[in-house]
Amino acid sequence: ARETSESNIDVLIIGAGPAGLMAAASLAHLKVPFRIVDRRRTKIFTGQADGLQCRSLEIFDSLGFADRVWKEANHMIEICMWNPGPDGVIRRSDRIPDTIVGLSRFQQIVLHQGRIERFFLDNIDKYTEKKWGGVERGTLPESLEIGMTGEYPVKVVLRGLSDEEVEVKQVIVSGEKSVGNIGSDGLFRSNLGDAAEDEEEELIRQSKKRGGESEIVNTKYVIGCDGARSWTRRALGFELQGEATDFIWGVMDIIPITDFPDIRMRCAIHSANDGSLMVIPRENRLVRLYIQLKEVTPDASGRADRSKITPALIFGAAQKILRPYKIDYEYCDWWTAYQIGQRVGTSFSDDTNRVFLAGDAVHTHSPKAGQGMNVSMQDSYNLAWKVGLVAKGICKPSILSSYQSERRRVAKDLIEFDHKFARLFSGRPASDVMDAEGVSMEEFKDAFLKGNLFASGLSVNYGPSNLVVKPGNPAEQGDGSTRSSLLEGTPHNLTEEEFAKKQALASGLPVGMRFNSFKVLNQACARPWHLQERLKLDGRFRIVLFAGNILAPEQKQRVQTFCDKLDAPTSFLRRATPKDDKIDSVVEILTIHSAKRTETELLRDFPExxxxxxxxxxxxxxxxxxxxVSYHEGFGDAHTNYGVNKERGCVVAVRPDQYVGWIGELEDFEQLTNYFEGCLLLRDQA
Ligand code: FAD
Structure with a gap:
């Protein structure tokens, strides 16, 4: 056997799906050394997730590649609902906008996971300081030990697989032959069937037997993004809690040949007796069909017989649901089937906050609401900057506890939403008001409308922690349980009343929610910017100073006093900034004022x-x-939209991931200092 090598790295990411790649991209932007390994030999090329919510696009923009996705994707503009009429024949009953109007500068779009993975890989390459070696493929962890001491306390042994071993895995899990020229078979990665929990152990055993390579990696942090069957989760001894349902769905990506009039719209179709179908128009003439398979039901053990599921069976079901319209295809890009199961991880991190889980590793649910890839990426977007800033010595380790408190709550909300949505979608439409077992189509539409806000990713509202100053118990986990380590470093005792006063200073910027975007003009050059475009992910916190009417003498004095305090040698800003770094390297200050642009001078009217x-x-x-007002792009009316007083302004502290952390008056400097003392490691200036 070869000698085992040993090395150190700040962060090790296990799994290079959307969650793992988001973690890697975020760390690359923060200039934190990381490695990312994946058992697969290649990235995804077809199928799997495709829906991208507004929030994911905002996040992509903070990384610099939203434009590529936006151009290539299909844009989802309208949802059409089709239901049986009194004669039992399906007809269009409603149209609603796909994305709630005015919610974001982006709307929901669809593009397959493989392209998203491509954009991530390019982005990571661009932002990694030294030449990036790429995802280390055909590599999986063999053991994980969390130590208590040293700079790199987590020890992971990695094992390289040979090409044959990677191949073998697919045969083991798939257990069936490819389906020929009818498109890639996604069944082998589906949750149907009984893939052995110990498949990794088998691969490792084989690799050991032939004297394959292994390596010891000592690391500060591990981020486990290894999907629904997560090895990392099992290594930590955590579980996914929840149940499988009896609903089995097939998915096909085809170029349809049809007389159905709304094939290029997103459609929810309930047939009278043949089940439901969802139509997702895609890029490159493709259309994804999500089809309920009424002919396949789970057995007594709760498992469905995967061998019965073929493209012909799935498509036959779609043809029935769409009757009297006809549908056929010549080209199928990909297909799969899955059993809806709704599960949430018992824990998202180990007790010492060294090993974290993100994405499908901690939540699984039905894909129809288009949430999987989005919520998974948003998990690691929430986590990676925290891990990165702690690894760099900029933030206190206690901020890491907020990952579990913030994202587990989102996962639980997601499962609840999915539960409701899946039932309404899979249920038979009620024939009339007396039909108690059927699903009321009014209720369905209502859930769809409400679900749209949830599905946009913009309703996420993080609870109190040392990163979000609001009343409440920061140890609360969203399900009644508490975790006392979350109380560390949360010195903010705010009553509901005090908080309401502060929140009223910027009513359009709820504390705990993402910083909404409106257009403002650059004072120096008059170019309009969406304010969010200035909130790039680079690890910096931001203070957004609404400076009010800077030309009014009294207000100018208030701004001057605030800035003098910031500029003082002992201010948190100076103490947060490493000695030889620029003053904006840890916390950046962005100013928005409300005086007339043409009467205001940057150098004359604003402190240095x-x-x-x-x-x-x-x-x-x-x-x-x-x-x-801009010359070409209208008036953003930011003060009105943010609910900020134009004369007096206010101060908003924003986290590196664009979430609002604190709001106060220009005079609340001490509280602002408290906020940063709660999360940043400040230099002792004594
Ligand atoms: P994944 O994308 O699963 O990535 C996990 C990665 O970890 C993989 O690359 C895997 O190779 C790697 N890995 C696993 N174990 C190890 C190990 N031991 N060591 C190293 N690497 C490991 N979502 C939708 O919205 N719509 C859909 O139609 C849809 N269809 C799907 C069909 C299938 C067959 C599957 C599997 C998923 C589907 N999803 C769909 C879900 C969506 O793909 C996921 O929600 C999303 O990819 C989650 O991202 P992730 O990064 O958490 O996990």
């Missing part, structure tokens, strides 16, 4: 700390903005 000077680059012209 708001547009810092450096000897190489001169003044920083990209930090002060005005809420005024």
């Amino acid at each position: 700390i708001l547009h810092p000077f450096d000897a190489h680059n001169g003044w920083d012209y990209n930090k002060v903005f005005v809420d005024d």
